[in-house]
Amino acid sequence: MNGAKILGIILILAGVLGVATGGFSFTQETHKASLGPINLSVAEEKKVNIPLWASIAAIVAGAAVLVVGSKR
Template identity: 45%
Template sequence: MKAATIVGVLLILLGIVGFSMGGFSFTHEKKDVDLGPLQVQHEQKKSVPIPPLLSTLALVGGVALVVVGVRSK
């Protein structure tokens, strides 16, 4: 397979995941106080939304790269 086809397939998968999940979230530990053996910390959840426009662009770009990769044979 050509590089354009592989990148195209990856972009298509990324676009599908972006539409299905809508974003991703992760947990970050933050230290509030650090006094020797005494530590106060808390977990903070953050979420990053994936805009539908970005998912659409990834999907369309992936399809275009797959078409270009197939036609160049």
Template identity: 45%
Template sequence: MSIKPLAGLALIALGAAALAWPELSYTKQTHDAKLGPLEFTVKEKDTVRLPVWLGLAAIAGGTVLVWKRKA
């Protein structure tokens, strides 16, 4: 099996995941301070929204790669 169909299947899976979970949340550490024996850390929670068209485009591109045999 060549690499194109495998890449196509991966794109289809990623596109379906983007449609199923359109929001990704992550926590990033922004500030770190030490004052003697005390340590302070500030963590910010951020959310990234994935547009619907991105998931649909990934599925369409993956489908083209899977169906396209030899060029």
């Protein structure tokens, strides 16, 4: 397998994951206050949405890379 095929497969997989999940979430811990030796922190869960058009574009781009890579 050459680099173009690997890139095409990665793009297709990323696009399919984006369509299936719609995004991902992560936890960010922030330090809100510090009173002497006591530190108060808050864990916030944030969600990152992946637009549907971006996922579909990744699938189309991956397919195009596979087609162009197979012609060479």
